Amino acid sequence: MADIAIRGLSKHYGGMAAVEDLHLAIPEGALLSLLGPSGCGKTTTLRMVAGFIEPTRGSIDIGGTEVVRVPPHRRDLGLVFQSYALFPHMTAAENIGFGLRMRRVPKPEIGERVTRTLNMVRLGGLGDRYPRQLSGGQQQRVALARALVIEPRALLLDEPLSNLDANLREEVRVEIREVQKSLGVTTLFVTHDQSEALSVSDYVGVMRAGRLEQLGTATDIYQKPRTGFVATFLGGANVIKLDALAAVVPAAVVEALRGQGNAIGVRPETLAIRSGLDVEFDARIEASDFLGAYWELLLGTPIGPLKIRTNQPQPVGSSVRAGWMNNDAVSLEA
């Protein structure tokens, strides 16, 4: 196992920066997710670490060795992609053993390692099946086993759960995390799904337009987003400009909220419909969406539309008092 250190990494296509001046470190044995919207540069970053894309600038160290000039097959990395990319004419066991055969590992050892890895991803007994005889989740477990059986220095996962339906996605993500932890394999995980990133990661890096917007532990990133972008992307917070708020509530209230930034974030689940709040105003229920565990309401307010989650249904068109307690607001750079 090895740590990964990325310094000043950039990739330019013509005048366009797909990735710009990226710095991050993944300690040995940790899992770091790169999270962000489509086109923010996550995959380009992962492919530079894998060696499929040559950086325009910057360095990538794996286990203390600079690898930018090292070809992909010599970087000793396990890779799992969104498409399982299994060989259709090989059984699960043959797919998993392929990398070992290429490395000329003796046959009996291949058999032993393949069986052990099949059991680890809970596919014991299915080694003789062909990919077409396996479900999507099982195929992705074969892909994971194939990446792990070579005992890579690090594991790179690019949207590995995107092709699975919602239930399976949760199941496989728990398994990936368990296997990753039990082996202690350093992992870079790329996803656009915030709940996936929060649930599997030791660290989350939120990317925006080629740059790393914020890096921290999953709880840090969620509870202390630094910018409006991060607050909105993780958990869909309402971003409220303090200037807009100053027009509706007393100046002292606004001053109490002024931290490092010129805006605040309030999460839909902490926005409240009642009076007796630190900050409150008149609002109108513009829309109501029943989502099973809660209603999501759209409030029309003097500071603009706000989203709120509540277990109390409210008739559309009704007038209410709404707002928040200051403890529930985080200071943001808008």
Ligand SMILES: Nc1ncnc2c1ncn2[C@@H]1O[C@H](COP(=O)(O)OP(=O)(O)OP(=O)(O)O)[C@@H](O)[C@H]1O
């Ligand atoms: N070969 C290329 N030539 C030109 N531009 C590219 C190339 N590859 C990627 N880009 C651009 O670089 C940016 C980052 O792409 P990248 O695939 O890394 O994003 P991403 O965050 O992984 O998105 P997604 O989640 O949609 O895969 C995008 O604007 C993309 O259009």
